[in-house]
Amino acid sequence: MPKENIYHNVPPLSQEALFSRRKKLAKNVVLLAVKYIVMVALAVFLLFPYVFMVSKSLMGMVDINAAKPMLFPKSGVYFSNYKVFLDYWPYFRNSLVVVAINGVFIPLTGFMAAYPFARREFKGKKIMFAVMMSTIMLPGAVVMVPTYVMFNALGLVDNLASQWVTAFFGGGAMNIFLMIQFMRALPKDFDNAALIDGANMVQIFFKIMFPMCFNVMVFIGISTIIGRWSDFQGPLIYLRTLSKMTIAVAFYKQFSASGASSNFTNVRMAMAVCMTVLPMILFLAFQKQMIGGVKIGGIKG
Amino acid sequence: MRDSANISSGLVSHKKLGFKKWIKRDYGCYLFLLPIISGFFIFTVYPVVSSLFYSFTDYNGIYFSHVGFFQYQKIFSLGYGGMLKDVAYSFGITFLYAIIAVPLGMVLGYVVALICNREVKGVRVFRLLYYMPTIIPGVAMALLWADVFSLNGIANQFLDLFGLHSKFLEGEDSAFATLLFTSLWGIGGSVIMWLASLRNIPPEMYEAADLDGARYFTKLFKITVPMSTPMIFYNLINAIIGALQSFDTYAMVGRGPNDCLYFIAVRIYETAFGGGNQYGLASALGWLLFAVIAILTMIMFFTNKSWVNYGDGE
Known part of the structure; x- marks a missing residue:
């Protein structure tokens, strides 16, 4: 017996039930959004070293020896x-x-x-x-x-x-x-x-x-x-x-x-x-x- | 099942077997095992026996003049020439690192897996991104962290925003914490494993719990976590044994400032190949490490029944 059959014969929902279902849906959407934010933040955190490595490998001598270290090259990109x-x-x-x-x-x-x-x-x-x-x-x-x-x-x-x-x-x-x-x-x-x-x-x-x-x-x-x-x-x-x-x-x-x-x-x-x-x-x-x-x-x- | 096993090997009984018949039946298997058996004797048995022997000598690669327990006496004595303090520190710091870094990575990996587990699209991509940092060669990471955490590096620049400053890997009191922090980039592997183990939990369990009106955290601690315990156990043993032997830090910090990160694997390496050629002493330290690992493994194996759920038939 496929599972879906159980749900096919459900009687129509009352107004209240419909409302609570919508509320639940809204809650799920928020939850999902939070999940995505956490996941993206984590990906940024974990990939930071690699991105930084690539970025620094493209810097020129001026950027490297600047008093303050920088995340991205400022004075040109040096593939050389x-x-x-x-x-x-x-x-x-x-x-x-x-x-x-x-x-x-x-x-x-x-x-x-x-x-x-x-x-x-x-x-x-x-x-x-x-x-x-x-x-x-x-x-x-x-x-x-x-x-x-x-x-x-x-x-x-x-x-x-x-x-x-x-x-x-x-x-x-x-x-x-x-x-x-x-x-x-x-x-x-x-x-x-x-x-x-x-x-x-x-x-x-x-x-x-x-x-x-x-x-x-x-x-x-x-x-x-x-x-x-x-x-x-x-x-x-x-x-x-x-x-x-x-x-x-x-x-x-x-x-x-x-x-x-x-x-x-x-x-x-x-x-x-x-x-x-x-x-x-x-x-x-x-x-x-x-x-x-x-x-x-x-x-x- | 039994029959099929008999057909595939062609055997009737294990015990009533003449030598000729035995060889005739099994020689194929032994041929297949030949590389690993010879490898076992050349690269395991012989080194293990000689290492045990070296540990009772003052062998330096060329000759030895004494045989006895003196290397172990040296390791365990506090007096003149005794190493107890140093060795105990190495074991202590290694153990501390293993006991913090491993569970930390596992718990964080588990939490991440719980977040990515259900009803989220694009898990595959994230899974891939999380795993990426673990395949970057350790030496490359070492250079990178040395740069990020240098006195004038990007991490300190970030701390400056809050009016703080740290010596990170170069400070005796901050090096350990910094090292732990960098170990966070290795959680990708554990995330993948946890995701797989979470998928293996039968959905019927959750459906039953839903019918009973269980809340999320009830389900988490009554179903999800108990069902993951075999994997928790297995991975805990493996990861701790691995971390106790960790040599990866050597490229990044060496022994650490003022020898504060002198892990046991690094000490053994330096004792043997760091210039002194103290092969006997290094072997004795190796056996000490083996003893610690063996004891830990035993403890975990014998206590696991009380807190590990192996399900039916295990």
Whole structure:
């Protein structure tokens, strides 16, 4: 029975009832207006840093060095500040290599690990799952020093490979857990039908699970890329030579060294804006998967 | 269900299985797990074991000359060369930050989600706008906040309107509050999650409450909040564990003025890689952090039954 039927046979309203209904409607409109005002105010508040960053990146030297800081450029707009991007291009390239490898192989190896846990039975599944999940609790600080020592022995210190080599060995317990949760919810009929048709595990994995889990993998890939793009602790520990650094840490080194360049806030803001371009584009292009992924990630397993 | 599981794995019983049959049946699964198993041994087991060992030595990357409990003794002693005061301060300030910033972000995110939740058009756009600041690289944000909160910056100019002035990140008594304030820009993720969890509450519950004439706040505290508790719980654990290990502040404030923001993750980093190469001490501090996180996780897991509503069948 559709719900609407209940309301169709309602007797005509009395004058009083009509009045109170109108009053209620007016109250709702006011409430809605208040909601919108709050929401817009919040959006302005949250977007302020970004707008300010962009605005400052377009200011000329006069505006930057004015006694009183200003919100918007007064004496002309200087797009030439963005030339700084060319100086930073080598670091961008390093970062692109790191995020590309991580963004592809972390979801892929994670997906490979999640598949048997979610869809198959095998000996030792329970204990392996428990061990994997317990690694979530382990702080990075515990393994930081020995990993560094190991990488040093392997010649990976001051080598860009240190930033992507782990992508081929798993992909983070949290990501795998997320994929397991997602895969468990998919109907088993697909696998069974394929099995009956004589498909093997690899075929099921690539031809059935892969397309069905594509969105989750996109989410994990994109959030890995965004995370690695801004990651700064890893490169700070492992990369020494400036020419080998990723953009985040190269940028940090440049502006923490301050000195002469501290007067060029506009140029540095332009650089900061350049750094945000890739995450922004990726996020907007994949917003469906991103928002969907944040939702799955937040809902407890 | 049981049958389908059997077909898909081809197994009959778990226990009566010879080695050959077992390998024949399960080798596919193990091959799929090969990367993560090898990764687990290389990047988790080995570092964990050696880190535990380092923490009982004075290892500096090249050699060690002593083995014993002295690193832990150093951490827990107050006398000459003792670090108890400093370490306790680092843990204290980290814990304080986590315990304020995380619930603050969650509560504010929840309120925002409640505002955007129902009968409002354009939620999608707002949701997107709120999430935007969280994807700006931390280093870029660090530069920006340093500029906004500089002594002659835009924030102070705003305060001037009220005849006030603050040193913000450069003042020992204002740096912590300023840092907390900047953490507000990260609520976008929690807003999205709360919106999703609010949508998952069955509308029948509200309809029933409406029939009983329930008011908005009755519904909020009797239906909406209790139905969100599994997510509150889960996110609380995750976010606090994350915040205890937070290193993000390093780019913005370093150790803070007069070391007032010397968070534990920053201390461990500086101990190991800040010049002294005190790998043994850094490992011991890492294990201390692990102990704190483990205890917190246990407490939250064992107490959650009293205040978390998992619904039926959980």
